[in-house]
Amino acid sequence: MKPIIALIGQQNVGKSTLYNRLTKTSDAIVANYAGLTRDRQYGDGKIGGKSYTIIDTGGIIDESEPLNNQTQIQTQIAIEEADIIFFMVDAKIGINQLDFNIAESLRKNAKNFYLLANKIDGTNQDEVNAICLELGIGEPLLISAAGGRGIKQLMDKVFKDVDFNDKDKDKDKDTNKDDDDGSIKISLVGKPNVGKSTLLNHIIDKKRCITLNKPGTTIDSIFVPFTYKQQEYTLIDTAGLRKKRKIYNEIEKYSIIKSYQAIEKSDVVLFLTDASDNISVQDLHILSHIRTCGKPSIILANKWDKLNHNQKLKYTQELTRRLSFDNFAIIENISAINDFPKTKIFKQIKQLWHQTRIKISTPVLNTLLKQATTAHQPPKSSNRRIKLKYAHQGGSNPPLIIIHGTKTKKLPPSYHNYLNNFFIKTLKLKGIPLKIICKDNENPYDKK
Numbered sequence: 202m203k204p205i206i207a208l209i210g211q212q213n214v215g216k217s218t219l220y221n222r223l224t225k226t227s228d229a230i231v232a233n234y235a236g237l238t239r240d241r242q243y244g245d246g247k248i249g250g251k252s253y254t255i256i257d258t259g260g261i262i263d264e265s266e267p268l269n270n271q272t273q274i275q276t277q278i279a280i281e282e283a284d285i286i287f288f289m290v291d292a293k294i295g296i297n298q299l300d301f302n303i304a305e306s307l308r309k310n311a312k313n314f315y316l317l318a319n320k321i322d323g324t325n326q327d328e329v330n331a332i333c334l335e336l337g338i339g340e341p342l343l344i345s346a347a348g349g350r351g352i353k354q355l356m357d358k359v360f361k362d363v364d365f366n367d368k369d370k371d372k373d374k375d376t377n378k379d380d381d382d383g384s385i386k387i388s389l390v391g392k393p394n395v396g397k398s399t400l401l402n403h404i405i406d407k408k409r410c411i412t413l414n415k416p417g418t419t420i421d422s423i424f425v426p427f428t429y430k431q432q433e434y435t436l437i438d439t440a441g442l443r444k445k446r447k448i449y450n451e452i453e454k455y456s457i458i459k460s461y462q463a464i465e466k467s468d469v470v471l472f473l474t475d476a477s478d479n480i481s482v483q484d485l486h487i488l489s490h491i492r493t494c495g496k497p498s499i500i501l502a503n504k505w506d507k508l509n510h511n512q513k514l515k516y517t518q519e520l521t522r523r524l525s526f527d528n529f530a531i532i533e534n535i536s537a538i539n540d541f542p543k544t545k546i547f548k549q550i551k552q553l554w555h556q557t558r559i560k561i562s563t564p565v566l567n568t569l570l571k572q573a574t575t576a577h578q579p580p581k582s583s584n585r586r587i588k589l590k591y592a593h594q595g596g597s598n599p600p601l602i603i604i605h606g607t608k609t610k611k612l613p614p615s616y617h618n619y620l621n622n623f624f625i626k627t628l629k630l631k632g633i634p635l636k637i638i639c640k641d642n643e644n645p646y647d648k649k
Contacts, residue, residue: 400471520532585608
């Protein structure tokens with residue numbers, strides 16, 4: 202798994218600047234939680250082929266409050282979620298009592314952490330070192346988040362000090378390569394109190410299952426192997442993790458990291474939502490991440506039996522509207538307590554698992570491409586029609602179709618969506634996050 206790195210410190214020490222540099226901003230998967238005590242921001246980044254996730258936190262501002270007080274709950278959540286802590290101080294201003302409080306808390310935390318002295322440009326580095334050593338947590342790493350100074354050296358040190366199995370690089374090289382042991386891995390994700398624990402009781406017989414704790418994630422997922430109708434499955438269970446601490450209740454409530462990790466490990470995602478409640482921004486972030494990860498999914502609208510006719514109609518319309526980015530999502534209305542269609546759901550899971558590994562011949566794809574462009578021609582660019590000439594499969598899990606042509610970079614997003622919807626509908630890949638890439642044919646005379 203990718204390491205998770207949390208940025209903590211007082212206001213205006215440069216955490217957001219470092220976050221933007223490490224995620225390159227445009228590559229970030231961002232989730233803002235407005236209205237909380239302090240917001241958190243999540244982003245993905247990669248340096249030197251090594252991937253990681255960054256959590257940016259709001260600044261700690263009250264010296265009289267201990268770090269684990271309710272007013273600093275967002276920072277504490279980030280610390281709990283993370284594998285590594287970047288504790289940042291301002292090299293120009295120096296340190297104060299609040300920095301000592303944070304340092305003391307980190308010493309007790311027993312996690313890997315690094316002291317970063319930011320904004321070192323124009324400072325006396327020997328003086329900065331001497332001042333930071335007073336915190337009693339070792340020498341600082343000197344950086345300039347704004348200028349990029351020391352950033353690569355910092356990340357090289359992190360990956361040298363901490364052993365992570367970075368499989369993302371290999372995954373990028375070969376989209377066909379699976380960690381396939383014959384067991385279909387299912388993750389069950391969704392907000393707390395939507396019925397995950399109840400649904401788990403329907404999916405597996407907890408008295409007979411073997412529970413294995415697999416270390417390596419911040420809040421370890423539990424892998425539960427079981428068999429249903431002679432097919433082996435592994436349920437990635439995050440719902441069953443409970444710690445009797447107030448701070449963990451807050452983590453359980455607001456954390457999306459656990460869901461992200463479970464999604465990335467799974468073959469098929471069951472996304473559980475509460476039909477008696479509104480679709481939240483957090484729901485949409487997780488659904489978008491499922492699609493970004495290329496995972497097939499089934500949306501389970503739970504507590505359906507609690508709605509009257511008008512409420513059902515309103516919820517269906519709202520869900521359809523909010524899922525405009527996924528016109529072919531599989532949605533099942535269920536009651537985890539009274540009406541869970543287990544046979545139907547597991548039939549769909551097996552079908553999705555096979556479809557995401559589908560092999561499509563080039564002649565079939567070219568025939569479909571011709572049908573698509575005949576039914577709806579590509580638009581013109583500079584008074585000349587954009588041409589899509591031929592297609593072939595570029596990978597599977599998820600399926601990737603590569604279309605070659607001329608001026609394909611001029612294709613508007615609406616036409617990309619049309620092609621995606623056409624192939625999904627024609628190939629009957631509902632619930633599959635099909636990817637289509639359009640490439641320009643090279644003109645041999647362009648280089649002359």
